[in-house]
Amino acid sequence: MSGRARLALCAWVATLLTASAMLPLVDDLSWLLQVAILLGIQTIVGAGARRVPLAWPLTVAAQLLVTLVLLTLVFAREQAFFGLIPGPETFQQFGTLLQTGTDDVGRYAIPAPLSDGIRLMLVGGALLIGLAVDTLAVTFRSAAPAGLPLLALYSVAAGLSDGSGGWVWFLLAAAGYLMLLLAEGRDRLSQWGRVFGGGPRAPGEQSAGGAIAPVRTGWRIGAAALGVALFVPLALPSLDGGLLSAAGSGVGSGSGGGGTISAVNPLVSLRDSLNVDEDRQVMSVRNSSEDTQDLYLRIVALDTFDGTAWKPSQRHIEDVPKTFPNPLGLGADVRRTEITTTIAAADWYAQDWLPMPYPATGVKIDGSWRFEPVGRTLVGDHGQNTRGARYTVTSLDVQPTAEQLAEAPKPDPALVREFTQVPESLPAIVARTAREVTAGSVNSYEQAVKLQDYFAVSGGFRYDTQVQVGSGSNAIARFLRDKEGFCVHFSFAMASMARTLGIPARVAVGFAPGTPQPDGTVSVGLRDAHAWPELYFEGVGWTRFEPTPTRGSVPEYTQSQTPGSDIPNPDVPSRNASVAPSDSASASETCTAAQRRLDGGCASESAEAALDQNDDSDWWLAPLGWTLGALALLALLLSPMLWRLRIRAVRLGAHGRGDADATVHALSVWQELTDSAWDFGISPEESQTPRKAAARIVRLGRLDPSAADAVHRVADAVEQVLYAPRPRPTAGLAEDVRRATEALRTTVGRGTKLRAMFVPRSTIRVVWAVSAGWAELSARALAARPALRKPWGQHG
Numbered sequence: 001m002s003g004r005a006r007l008a009l010c011a012w013v014a015t016l017l018t019a020s021a022m023l024p025l026v027d028d029l030s031w032l033l034q035v036a037i038l039l040g041i042q043t044i045v046g047a048g049a050r051r052v053p054l055a056w057p058l059t060v061a062a063q064l065l066v067t068l069v070l071l072t073l074v075f076a077r078e079q080a081f082f083g084l085i086p087g088p089e090t091f092q093q094f095g096t097l098l099q100t101g102t103d104d105v106g107r108y109a110i111p112a113p114l115s116d117g118i119r120l121m122l123v124g125g126a127l128l129i130g131l132a133v134d135t136l137a138v139t140f141r142s143a144a145p146a147g148l149p150l151l152a153l154y155s156v157a158a159g160l161s162d163g164s165g166g167w168v169w170f171l172l173a174a175a176g177y178l179m180l181l182l183a184e185g186r187d188r189l190s191q192w193g194r195v196f197g198g199g200p201r202a203p204g205e206q207s208a209g210g211a212i213a214p215v216r217t218g219w220r221i222g223a224a225a226l227g228v229a230l231f232v233p234l235a236l237p238s239l240d241g242g243l244l245s246a247a248g249s250g251v252g253s254g255s256g257g258g259g260t261i262s263a264v265n266p267l268v269s270l271r272d273s274l275n276v277d278e279d280r281q282v283m284s285v286r287n288s289s290e291d292t293q294d295l296y297l298r299i300v301a302l303d304t305f306d307g308t309a310w311k312p313s314q315r316h317i318e319d320v321p322k323t324f325p326n327p328l329g330l331g332a333d334v335r336r337t338e339i340t341t342t343i344a345a346a347d348w349y350a351q352d353w354l355p356m357p358y359p360a361t362g363v364k365i366d367g368s369w370r371f372e373p374v375g376r377t378l379v380g381d382h383g384q385n386t387r388g389a390r391y392t393v394t395s396l397d398v399q400p401t402a403e404q405l406a407e408a409p410k411p412d413p414a415l416v417r418e419f420t421q422v423p424e425s426l427p428a429i430v431a432r433t434a435r436e437v438t439a440g441s442v443n444s445y446e447q448a449v450k451l452q453d454y455f456a457v458s459g460g461f462r463y464d465t466q467v468q469v470g471s472g473s474n475a476i477a478r479f480l481r482d483k484e485g486f487c488v489h490f491s492f493a494m495a496s497m498a499r500t501l502g503i504p505a506r507v508a509v510g511f512a513p514g515t516p517q518p519d520g521t522v523s524v525g526l527r528d529a530h531a532w533p534e535l536y537f538e539g540v541g542w543t544r545f546e547p548t549p550t551r552g553s554v555p556e557y558t559q560s561q562t563p564g565s566d567i568p569n570p571d572v573p574s575r576n577a578s579v580a581p582s583d584s585a586s587a588s589e590t591c592t593a594a595q596r597r598l599d600g601g602c603a604s605e606s607a608e609a610a611l612d613q614n615d616d617s618d619w620w621l622a623p624l625g626w627t628l629g630a631l632a633l634l635a636l637l638l639s640p641m642l643w644r645l646r647i648r649a650v651r652l653g654a655h656g657r658g659d660a661d662a663t664v665h666a667l668s669v670w671q672e673l674t675d676s677a678w679d680f681g682i683s684p685e686e687s688q689t690p691r692k693a694a695a696r697i698v699r700l701g702r703l704d705p706s707a708a709d710a711v712h713r714v715a716d717a718v719e720q721v722l723y724a725p726r727p728r729p730t731a732g733l734a735e736d737v738r739r740a741t742e743a744l745r746t747t748v749g750r751g752t753k754l755r756a757m758f759v760p761r762s763t764i765r766v767v768w769a770v771s772a773g774w775a776e777l778s779a780r781a782l783a784a785r786p787a788l789r790k791p792w793g794q795h796g
Contacts, residue, residue, distance in 0.1 A: 005047060007138045010183040011146065012043045014176030015130040018150045021157035021169035022122055028114035035126045038070045042127060046134050053653075056139050056646065063134070067127050075120050094120070129153045133180075140645040143180045144757070145638060150177055282349050285514065285522040288340040289397065292522050293553045295341075295513045296544065297355040301375045301534065303506040305499075306423060310492060310507045317370040317379060320363065324376065327359040327396070329411070329541035334404060337397040343390070350387035354378035355510055357395040359541070365391035400540045400557050405445040408537040411504060419504035419536060422496060427477040434497035444503045448535050448545060449558050451497055455490050455547035456554070459483065463549045487531045490548040495533040504536035508544070512552040640763045644679070648672055652734040662729040663721040669733040670718045673711065675762035676741040677701060680748050683761075690715040690722075697740075707743030710736035 016036055023029060045066045049059040072086045075097060079089040101117025112118060129149045137146040154173045287295055302310035330336075341357055356363065359376055367389065368381040380386075410416075422430075437454045438447040455461050464484040476496055479489045491507045498505035509531045514524035530552060534542045546552045651672040674684045677697045685693065694715035698708040713736050721727035745753060755761075 004050060004138055004141075006183050007141070007143070007180070008043050008047050008134060010176075010180045011134045011137045012039055012130070014146075014150060014173075014180045015039060015126065015133050015153075017176035018153050018157075018173040019122075019126040019129070020172055021154050022126075023169075025157070026112050026114045026118060026122070031114060031119050031122050034074070034119075035123055038067075038074070038123065038127055039130045041070060042067055042130060043134060046138065050139065056135075056649070059139055060131070060135055063131055067131060071120070071124055071127070074123070075116065125156075126153070137180055140642065140649070142641070142645055143183070145641065146180060147177050148634070280346070280348075281523050281525050282346055282511070282528070283355065283514075283524040284344045284517075285524055286342045286520065287522065289337070292516060293513055294397070294555070295357065295522060296508075296530075296532070296552070297343075297511040297524065298358040298377075298508050299351075299353040299355050299510040300377055301506045301508050301542075303375075303419060305421070305496065310495070312375070315372045315374050317372050320369050320371045320378060322362065324359075324361045324371075325373065327376070327398075327541045328374075329536060329538055330359070330396075330398065331539040334540055335399040335401075337399070339395055339397050341393045341395065343393065345386045345389045347388040350385040352380045352385055354380075354386060354389075354391070356393045358508070358544075359398070360393050360395045362394045363391060364393075365389060398540065398543075400537075400543070402445070402557055405448075405537050405540060405543070405557060406443050408443075408445065408539050411536055411538040415536065416502065416504055419506060420499045420502055422499050426496065426500075427474060429477050429480060430493075430496055431500035433480055434500050437497075438501060444501070444535075445537065447501050448498060448503060451494050452545045452547045452554075452558055455494060456549045461485070461490070461549065463551070487548045487551055491531040491533045494545065494547045495535075498533065498535055506534050506542070508532055508534050638758070640760060641758050643763060643766065644760045648676075652737060662727040665729065666714075666717045666721045666727075666733065669737050670714055673697070673714055673737045673740060675760075675765075676737070677744060678762045679756040679760040680744045681752055681761075682744075690718040697744075701744045702747050703740065703743050707740045710739045710743075714740075 016032075016039065019035055020032060023032065042063050046059060046063045049062045054062065068086055069084060071094070072080045072090050073084055076086070076090045076093040077083045079093045080086050097117045097120045099117070101115065101119075101121045104112060104115045104118050105121075129152065132149040133146045136149075137143040150173060154170070157169065283297070285295065285297070289295075300312050302312055304311050304313045338361070339357070343355065345355075354363070354365070354369065354377070356378065363378060365378075368384040369378045370381045371378055434447075434451065437459075438450045441447045441450060453459075461483045463486060475489075476493050479485050479493055495505040495507050509529075511524050511528045512530035512532075514522040514528050517523050530548075532552065533545050533547065535545060536542050543557075544555055545558065546554050651668040670690065674693065674697075677700075678684055680701070682697055682700045685696070688696065691712075694711045697703070698711055701707075703711065713730070714733055717730040717733055720730070745756070748756075
């Protein structure tokens, strides 16, 4: 097998191994076999085009055309001419499938079903990455930059997957890349011969030592890279991942004695879970209390509002105590009941936070978990998650009275400052509406109840899962104006309005009460995912409110017995709710009677309704723009290297074998030799003869005898074609240049090697060529100017 064929095979394997990191994203593995076959055809076409040989643009164009035909054959056969040739309807079908795939990604939880749209995104993306890898590693014979598209493919897979077995996919991708690097090293050895690495250390070691050196270096570099990537993150005290569907594995401080926790915005995962077409059971819950209508399972509290979204703050984490500290602010005179909850998580449900009733006082669970005392949450350490977990939580059912909340004293000023902060970008309508709604209230409790009543009963708000509200702080203003949304909008708006009134507030994310089962357990599904506001009252602590109509349960302590009060009564339906059956079908065809919640509401949620979404259908334009911009910047940074690779391939490539081509070939390889020496720090001196220039390269480059002979052979060939009466071709000049270039590379430092690869000095010739072309163009313009003016200067 030739060197390029071996490189092409390794590029195919590397792309396939990296693409396998996408396997956890879908529940059907057939797409990977499809990628293997189509990618193999793409690779074979490239190998054939290079064997012809075709110029590299034609080679890439041929592979791109074949890729388009293959995708047409698989995904748009009915819209193509003769089932094979793409036309306008073909590209329209691609656009439709991509849009469908994008919608499916937002609607389904991981692992998602393999729809045609998702299949096109997986297969098409892998083929494009494979084309980029093949072009860099095989066409340009530079395997190192080929790691960039492989890294991009792996990063997408790692960012979307649930993190289970992530190190396996990383090792597979890394193994493919190392295989590609080693294949390139072997290809160079086969072309250039033994790499000079110093004198033999013992008799008989000369040949073996020289051949193995690059392989040893490749393995050392690969081992170092793998070590850094695998073990360095274990020392970083951070937590990564999603909320309702895991998006990574968290890591703590290593020893378990401290560290911090910071997390991505969990509302993205909340939205994904609420958009599933099939309500999958997340947990089975058994509670010691007979009343399960208030059995909220809290995961994390979002206590920072930066103007764009509510997020969890970075917090200190510690070992899980046997008994949790007393809940912040809870006084001894508040009625409470200790309950025990046994929870069994589904074996597919993997995430970093542990769902628990609030406030928990203790937990019994196996595995590596850490405790965050401010939010009273448990987070997984070193990849620990909830997959298949079975645990028991003791918690308090706090039952304050309305009088206790109304008479609550002022909280600590430091707590008020932290939990009443609102961004300057918050629209004025939020604070103004809060003041209008709570006018006449005499304490924070009455203000909180009136806010809850405003959203749930008297404000004319409608629970709607098919709205587009916008993004950032303006989304709250739009929600107050349009009065349509779901739990995220209601909880965000109430918490923000409470903060403008000076009431400490945050947003809790977790699960609303599930569905009771005949065996006494409660089934909690993905569609039970919920968000609700928590407000702080001194003497009671963080207190749950429920502003979202038709979801969860209204807390008993928000129901006043005072005559004439407008505090909501859960037994009285909302004025916007209809008690008559609907004559029309549900907006969601999948929301059957068996799937409806007991409170009568359909729990399906819309991805477009989350506050961090744009209010139009062009949400993908911004990520596309950033991606294209990043690719353009990357192409700009790599342009010197790519130009140099292309020039080297042209100069050392195939030339005519006749006497007429001898001069062109000899001068081309000589130019490549002097430019390569220039890249490694030996600047050319145009005034010297080829023989003196060759001696200078050998002296300054400290070349070994074999490489020195190669340089002198090239110089002799140049003098022969320049001065001989009849120039004769000299065989092996390209190989001599490659041997000399590799010898120059072995004598310089790492910094010089990197500069020679990514910022070669000889690329200044491009600037010189542009300058010379501009000067010639200017001279022609000046020469033509008198001729243009002459007719105007004539008289009579």
